[in-house]
Amino acid sequence: MRYPEDHKAETHKRIVAEASRRFRGEGIDATGLQPLMKALGLTHGGFYAHFKSKDALVEEALQAAANDANAQWVKAFAKEQPLKTFFERYLSPQHRAHPEQGCPLPTMSAELGQRGNASPITDGVLTSLLELMEKETGSAEQSLAMLSTLVGALTLSRSVASEELSDRILDSARQTLLAQVEAARAART
C-alpha cells in the first residue's frame, strides 16, 4: 500500500499530536503506546518506524505541546492588556479543566524531573514563556517568579478535591499577580 508522498510525515505528526494531548492529560507513564496508536486507527508495531523509543516521542510531544500552548498565549499577548489577559487565560477554569490542551509545565515537568531525564526542552519551554512575559514586565526575575506562581496555582487547583478551594487558588494567584504588575508599574513612574 503506497501512500501519498507526505503520508508518513502526516502520520508522524498525528502520533505526536495525540501523544502531546495524552501525556498532558494522563501523564507520561500512564500513557501506553498501544492504546495511543489504536486511537489513531493504527497498530502499535508501526510505532518504531516513526520513533526510536517512547522517550524520543516524549521529547517531540513536549515540544509540540509547548508550541501548541504558546500559540494561545501569543494571542493573549496581542490584546490591549497582555499580562492581564494572559493571567486570566492561564488561570481560567477552562485551562484547569483541560490539561490535555494546556501548558505542559504543570502536567509534565514534575514527572520529567522525577524520571531523571530532565531534558533541555523543558528549559526551552520555560524560556519561551519567560520571554513573552519579560517584554511586558521588563524584568526577567519578576517574570520567572510569576511563572512559578502560575504553574503552582494551576497544579494545585487541579489536585484539590474541594472546588471552592480550587477556585480560591486560581483567584488568589490572579489577584496577587495583577497587584505585582501594578506595583511595578507604579514604582517605574
Add this chain to the structure above:
Amino acid sequence: MRYPEDHKAETHKRIVAEASRRFRGEGIDATGLQPLMKALGLTHGGFYAHFKSKDALVEEALQAAANDANAQWVKAFAKEQPLKTFFERYLSPQHRAHPEQGCPLPTMSAELGQRGNASPITDGVLTSLLELMEKETGSAEQSLAMLSTLVGALTLSRSVASEELSDRILDSARQTLLAQVEAARAART
C-alpha cells in the same frame, strides 16, 4: 513466629514511611510494592495484611509525608523571622535535591490530580500549610498565592536541565515573596 505486641503496628509504620519517601522521590506510579517491601526486608505478599490496596497506602503515605514535612516548617516558624526562614528552607537547594524528604505537594499533587483520585487529603496538606503562613501574613488569600509560588518554583527548579536556570527560579521566587511580605507590612503601618 510470634512478635512483640506492637510489632505489626511498627511494620505498618515502616511501610508507610518508606512509601512516603519513594512516592515523593520517584512518583506514585513508578514506585512498585515489590521493591518497596523488599527494601524493608519483607516479602510483598505480606503487604495486604496491612493495606487494602496500593491506593490505601497512597493515602496514608501522603498524610505521613505532610506530617513529616510540616514538622520542619513548624521549626522554621519558631524562628525570629518565620516567613523568611520558611521561604529560605522551602526554596533551598537542599529541599530541591531531596524531594523524598520534602513537601509532598510539588511531587505528588500533579500525579494525584491526573489519577483522578484527588483525595481530600491534598486539601488537608495544603490547608495546614496555609494556616501556618496565614498567622504571619494575616491574609489567607495572599498566603494561598504564596504557596502557589513556592510549589511552582520548587517543581520547575527540579525539572530544568540547566543548574543556573534552576537556581534563578528559586532565587526569583524567594525575592518576590519577601518583597510581597515587606510590601504588606508597609501597607499595614
Add this chain to the structure above:
DNA sequence: TGTACATCAGTGAACGCGCGTTCACTGATGTAC
C-alpha cells in the same frame, strides 16, 4: 502495452518484564488442659 520486481508504511504475533493482587502455607510463640 504488459509483466516482473522493488519499495516501504503499516500489520500483528511474540518477547520478557514488572506490576497489583491472591492465597495456601509456615513456624515461633502464647494459651489451655
Add this chain to the structure above:
DNA sequence: TGTACATCAGTGAACGCGCGTTCACTGATGTAC
C-alpha cells in the same frame, strides 16, 4: 510440668495484565524492461 492446639505476621509461588520493544510479514503502488 508437659503436651496439644490456636494465633497470626510474614512467606513465596502464582494469577492475569499491560507495558515497551522486536520482527517477519503484507500488499498496494511506482518503476524497469
